[in-house]
Amino acid sequence: MKRILIFGDSNSHGTVPLRVLGQSDRFAPGVPWPDVLAAQTGHSVFTEGLPGRTTVFEDPVDGGARNGAAVLPAVLLSHVPLDAVVILLGTNDLKPRFATSAFDIAKSVERLVGIVRALVPAAKVLVVSPAPVTETGVLADAFAGAEARQAGLDGHLEAAALRVGAGFARAGDYAEVSPVDGVHLEADGHRALAMGLIPHVDALLAAPPKTGGGLPAPDPSAPEPPVTLARAVPPDWVDYNNHMNEAFYLTAFSDAADQMLHWAGMDADCVAAGASVFTVETHIRHLGEVSIGDALRVTTRVVQGGGKKLHLWHEMWVGDALCATGEQLLLHMDLRARTSALPPERIADWLGRAKVAHGPLSLPDGFGRSVAQRT
The missing domain is CATH 3.40.50.1110 (SGNH hydrolase)
Known part of the structure; x- marks a missing residue:
């Protein structure tokens, strides 16, 4: 209640x-x-x-x-x-x-x-x-x-x-x-x-706590990566350069990952029972400016899922413009033992189906990239 x-x-x-x-x-x-x-x-x-x-x-x-x-x-x-x-x-x-x-x-x-x-x-x-x-x-x-x-x-x-x-x-x-x-x-x-x-x-x-109004749960077997975050840029996300501060790109991608995990079954009861995830690595590319009031749309692809590792690829869009990408590696954890563990069966099944559905997609530009400079 x-x-x-x-x-x-x-x-x-x-x-x-x-x-x-x-x-x-x-x-x-x-x-x-x-x-x-x-x-x-x-x-x-x-x-x-x-x-x-x-x-x-x-x-x-x-x-x-x-x-x-x-x-x-x-x-x-x-x-x-x-x-x-x-x-x-x-x-x-x-x-x-x-x-x-x-x-x-x-x-x-x-x-x-x-x-x-x-x-x-x-x-x-x-x-x-x-x-x-x-x-x-x-x-x-x-x-x-x-x-x-x-x-x-x-x-x-x-x-x-x-x-x-x-x-x-x-x-x-x-x-x-x-x-x-x-x-x-x-x-x-x-x-x-x-x-x-x-x-x-x-x-x-x-909806998980950080996603505001929530989004309708997709069919994990659908071939297109689902929209995992849809919101506008609030005033407190903008810095002295009058565009979205880099910290909030991470916030947005983290919220998107939480939304997908929530769809898969990682709700409050699941976490209370000791099953959660820890982030191991995130790589963000900033491709275009994002300003106050812009309507963000993040799509998330499951590259690896169903086992201990969860590998996600996020794309942040404003309209038809790709503004940022985020590649994220997470580990499923047993919070009681504080060690990596296989996810609960229902979560493994959902993420595994999404991985299979997204598998035929070609690898996106920037995938697996480390920090680099053009000279």
């Missing part, structure tokens, strides 16, 4: 669509989507949903501690330990009184993710883009112009999540706002949203 915090607004609170201003009805327990999520997964879900909550803005009209960034630290510390935090905010930021843009809403959510990371670094984060609003009913004036302002919000939030290594989902893929007020979900919308988000939450919780 995992501990999950939902940090949201009235649609997490369970507010019933408004037919008259001032209405404050709330769906019965078990109906709001966080309750459905808890019932379906068995996890402990803590709902912190406040009607009118914004990402970072004080509300000059409604007041009432609506600024999400201001209250998030206390909320987090009230519920630790936490395995995951789901952030579903941005709808109220669309009100004309805040005069903000879709881009700035996404940047504000990115700030909230930073607060989570600072106070509860072990918690994984899922950013959920809110269901698109419509200007109708008694809230039409309160959300005047929101339909235009929300244009591009999904994309900006997805990019923000990628930058900070968080998971991402679109509420609008699973639920629509009620035609009654254009903002709130009906009961069936709550259930649909919860059921749609469950796979995202499962993937988030199953």
